Amino acid sequence: MVMVSSDNGSTYKIGGYDPDFFKGTGPFRSAKGSVYEGGIRVPLIVRWTGRIKPGRTTDHVAALQDVLPTLLEAAGAVRRIPAGIDGLSYLPTLLGTGKQSEHEYLYMEFPAYGGQQMVRFGNWKSVRQNLLKNSAAPIELYDLATDVGEKIDLAPKNPELVERIRRIMKSARHPSKEFPFPALDS
Numbered sequence: 001m002v003m004v005s006s007d008n009g010s011t012y013k014i015g016g017y018d019p020d021f022f023k024g025t026g027p028f029r030s031a032k033g034s035v036y037e038g039g040i041r042v043p044l045i046v047r048w049t050g051r052i053k054p055g056r057t058t059d060h061v062a063a064l065q066d067v068l069p070t071l072l073e074a075a076g077a078v079r080r081i082p083a084g085i086d087g088l089s090y091l092p093t094l095l096g097t098g099k100q101s102e103h104e105y106l107y108m109e110f111p112a113y114g115g116q117q118m119v120r121f122g123n124w125k126s127v128r129q130n131l132l133k134n135s136a137a138p139i140e141l142y143d144l145a146t147d148v149g150e151k152i153d154l155a156p157k158n159p160e161l162v163e164r165i166r167r168i169m170k171s172a173r174h175p176s177k178e179f180p181f182p183a184l185d186s
Contacts, residue, residue, distance in 0.1 A: 001048040001074055007064070008032045009039045029150040035108055035118035035127055036150050048074075052094050060093045061120070063106050070094070107172035111181040119168050125150065126165040131183040139165055 010024025011017055012031045017024075025031055025038035032039055044062070046052055065087035072081050073089040081089070092098035105121035115131030123145040128137045139162050141155040155162050175185045 001046065001051075001071075003044065003046050003067075005044040006042040009034075009037070009041055027149050033110075033113045035110055035116045037125070037144070037148065040108065040118070046094055048094070053096065056096060058093050060090055060100060061103070061106065062088075062090045062093075063103075063108075066090050105168055105172075107168065109173065109181060109184065111179070111183070115181065115183045117169050117173075117184070119165050119172070120144075121168075124161065124165075126155075126162070126169075128169070131181075135183040135186070139169075141165070 009028065010019065010022075010031050012033070013019055019025070019031060028036070028038035028041055030036035030038040034040075047054075065085065066089065067087070069081045069085070069087045069089040070091050072078060073091045074094075078089075081087075088101045088103060090100065092100040103121075105119055108118045110116045111132070114129060114133065117128040117131065119126045123143055125142045125144050127140045127142075127150070129140075131137050139155055140150075140153045141158055141162060142150045142152065143154060144150075173181075173184050175181075
């Protein structure tokens with residue numbers, strides 16, 4: 001099995017790269033270093049001769065934490081998948097067989113670039129920015145089914161959903177000595 005992907009979206013104007021010319025993020029907002037779609041959405045290309053049908057595509061939403069359980073399942077080592085990890089195998093999607101498990105939500109945080117949090121479930125995507133300056137920064141809310149560019153903040157019209165997201169952001173956060181996030185650790 002050969003997998004090709006990236007750890008983040010297209011870069012910003014650096015080292016001679018011209019994002020306006022290359023349009024590396026396409027219709028997505030922002031770029032590398034951001035939790036908006038332009039900073040985190042990347043393609044994944046997988047080839048496994050004789051197992052994955054050439055030309056198959058999917059809209060399945062996965063994240064880096066899903067790679068380990070996927071590879072272990074592909075190797076026939078399901079029992080080696082560590083208990084309690086956040087990742088889910090997407091081997092059923094790759095092979096086009098079986099029922100694909102889905103994440104209840106995806107949570108990401110990034111203490112750099114001002115401090116950011118993100119939650120995605122279904123087509124809903126929420127973002128908090130500039131947490132290092134304001135630990136009570138507002139939650140933005142987008143419907144990626146109709147607004148892939150994250151241009152229309154629907155938070156004011158969906159207070160119950162915003163409150164659910166606030167609870168997810170709080171419960172998904174695990175302080176870490178290795179990866180401190182002062183705005184969220186207190």
